[in-house]
Amino acid sequence: xAKINKITWIINLSLFIAVVFMxxxxxxxxxxxxxxxxxxxxxxxxxxxxxxxxxxxxxxLENKDDLLSLGFxxxxxxxxxxxxxxxxxLPVK
Numbered sequence: 001x002a003k004i005n006k007i008t009w010i011i012n013l014s015l016f017i018a019v020v021f022m023x024x025x026x027x028x029x030x031x032x033x034x035x036x037x038x039x040x041x042x043x044x045x046x047x048x049x050x051x052x053x054x055x056x057x058x059x060x061l062e063n064k065d066d067l068l069s070l071g072f073x074x075x076x077x078x079x080x081x082x083x084x085x086x087x088x089x090l091p092v093k
Contacts, residue, residue: 068074
């Protein structure tokens with residue numbers, strides 16, 4: 001009976017040590033995930049700031065004089081083309 005009791009204690013102690021070790025590993029992984037999430041949030045914020053900066057710089061180019069100084073020209077005549085296909089239409093009666 002004493003031998004079975006020792007084996008039970010050894011198994012229980014081994015399982016307890018395994019559970020503690022796995023808990024520590026999970027906590028470490030959770031910390032890594034938190035760091036990655038922080039990095040992702042910083043990247044998203046940086047992307048938003050860059051997008052705002054690009055939008056602001058494009059807004060400056062909307063000024064007619066700026067566009068003309070960059071070599072853009074305003075067309076004198078604009079032509080419009082009809083893109084509808086007329087071969088599939090029914091004749092008008």
